[in-house]
Amino acid sequence: MSGGLEVLEAGPLSTVQDLGRSGFAGIGVGMSGAADRSSLRLANRLAGNDEAAAAVEVTLGGFAARALRPLTVVVTGAPCPVTVGGRGAAPNALVHVPAGAVLRLGTPERGLRSYVAVRGGVTVAPVLGSRATDLLSGLGPEPLCPGTVLPVGPVPARWPSVGFAPVAPLAADELVLTVVPGPRHDWFTERALGTLLAEPYTVTSESNRIGIRLDGPALDRRRDDELPSEGMVAGALQVPPASRPTLFLADHPVTGGYPVIAVVVAADVDKAAQARPGLRLRFTARGRRTR
Amino acid sequence: MRMLPCADSGLLVELDDLAAVRGLHAALEADPPAGVTDLVPAARTLLLRLDPAKADVAEIERVVRATPPAESADGRDELLRVPVVYDGADLGEVARLTGLTEREVVAEHTGAEWTVAFGGFAPGFGYLTGGSARLEVPRRAESRTRVPAGAVALAGTFSGIYPRESPGGWQLIGRTGLETWRADRDPPALLRPGVRVRFFEETGR
Numbered sequence: 200m201s202g203g204l205e206v207l208e209a210g211p212l213s214t215v216q217d218l219g220r221s222g223f224a225g226i227g228v229g230m231s232g233a234a235d236r237s238s239l240r241l242a243n244r245l246a247g248n249d250e251a252a253a254a255v256e257v258t259l260g261g262f263a264a265r266a267l268r269p270l271t272v273v274v275t276g277a278p279c280p281v282t283v284g285g286r287g288a289a290p291n292a293l294v295h296v297p298a299g300a301v302l303r304l305g306t307p308e309r310g311l312r313s314y315v316a317v318r319g320g321v322t323v324a325p326v327l328g329s330r331a332t333d334l335l336s337g338l339g340p341e342p343l344c345p346g347t348v349l350p351v352g353p354v355p356a357r358w359p360s361v362g363f364a365p366v367a368p369l370a371a372d373e374l375v376l377t378v379v380p381g382p383r384h385d386w387f388t389e390r391a392l393g394t395l396l397a398e399p400y401t402v403t404s405e406s407n408r409i410g411i412r413l414d415g416p417a418l419d420r421r422r423d424d425e426l427p428s429e430g431m432v433a434g435a436l437q438v439p440p441a442s443r444p445t446l447f448l449a450d451h452p453v454t455g456g457y458p459v460i461a462v463v464v465a466a467d468v469d470k471a472a473q474a475r476p477g478l479r480l481r482f483t484a485r486g487r488r489t490r
Numbered sequence: 491m492r493m494l495p496c497a498d499s500g501l502l503v504e505l506d507d508l509a510a511v512r513g514l515h516a517a518l519e520a521d522p523p524a525g526v527t528d529l530v531p532a533a534r535t536l537l538l539r540l541d542p543a544k545a546d547v548a549e550i551e552r553v554v555r556a557t558p559p560a561e562s563a564d565g566r567d568e569l570l571r572v573p574v575v576y577d578g579a580d581l582g583e584v585a586r587l588t589g590l591t592e593r594e595v596v597a598e599h600t601g602a603e604w605t606v607a608f609g610g611f612a613p614g615f616g617y618l619t620g621g622s623a624r625l626e627v628p629r630r631a632e633s634r635t636r637v638p639a640g641a642v643a644l645a646g647t648f649s650g651i652y653p654r655e656s657p658g659g660w661q662l663i664g665r666t667g668l669e670t671w672r673a674d675r676d677p678p679a680l681l682r683p684g685v686r687v688r689f690f691e692e693t694g695r
Binding site: 223 | 494495496497498499500502515527528529530531532533534535536537539542608609610611612613614615617628629631633646653654656659673674677678679682683
């Protein structure tokens, strides 16, 4: 089945995302996929899709699209006003969009990224096993623009088990993220780790799907030599010299040459992906190892 | 062998040298432990990417410690010849850092056979090793926000080719017109671990 959703407005940034690519890290292909994976999964579950189906990741709202045939959609993530044909619709719930009607997402009052799952999934051509747009490496479909027509797959045989999901509100001005120190906390002074766990850091406007550049107290190193480049994960707090940490998100580079002082646990990386510039972050440690 | 956890998303295994990395990479690639979604080899480490919902980190650590190194499966006999115009912005700086003249830098770079040790940084980027020891230079103190596709560069003991325009902190010595990466080509990456590389000088266009 083709002809699904015609994009009319794409806002600051709208991309197709699924759960990303695996198995190509050896040739430098990162995972990518939804920045807030739990919101994508929730949208797909509510729509009765496979959790890994591709959907639209909308950054700071401003998205509008026309249904080219009757569609069922679910909007999750950053809570924004949703309308269908000008009438209000609920987030985190099944929404029917008649053929020809326009689905519109306003600006979220909190958070950064909303997800629009369509029952049947967005079925653009996969690249290296995924439909995700990787903005660092330029893989996958181009960011959406007015006129883009997104194909939607056949409606799955099963019906969604629930039609609505309660979701905890997103942080308004301070977000606490759990980290595990390491893998390279021994490259920093004992005080640096203490600082990271005690002082607030602010999300700067130099933030995107690759990472969130943070502003806050400097984290001093114990050693000045160069770290041979090594594999990175989403959630890594990488600290360049004479600089503040960067929190890596979905499109982070596969390897990096600066030491990682701590890693945010996977569930909290999804929360970090909703952090707007200006939001205060605090880090709390779990499973700290001393050596 | 040192195990450095990356929260619940990864396990960074630190090894003695590149040969040990390749041995463990080959063994785990052939028989990946449950919960491991991808392997990221590098100079002295192998990162195991984990599915937080499925991975038992303690069990994976045990399996990794008990895994004997395997013969690297690549064994590729391919030699890639790469034409380069040596007019990079850092050529003078590399000459100063190495105590060579610019012409000697070019001669060292084209005189050696390099081998792709591992990927990373960007799709199709290969870390080339085994070249001239005289070309060892640090990364630039400040990264460039924009390095053009095809830039040929040095950092540490490595050489590399930027597969597409991107930010980068390596010392730029030249440029090539060779397309080292295309997602719609099979294979997408020309520089895969094991491929041997020979640079040769092309005059400026």
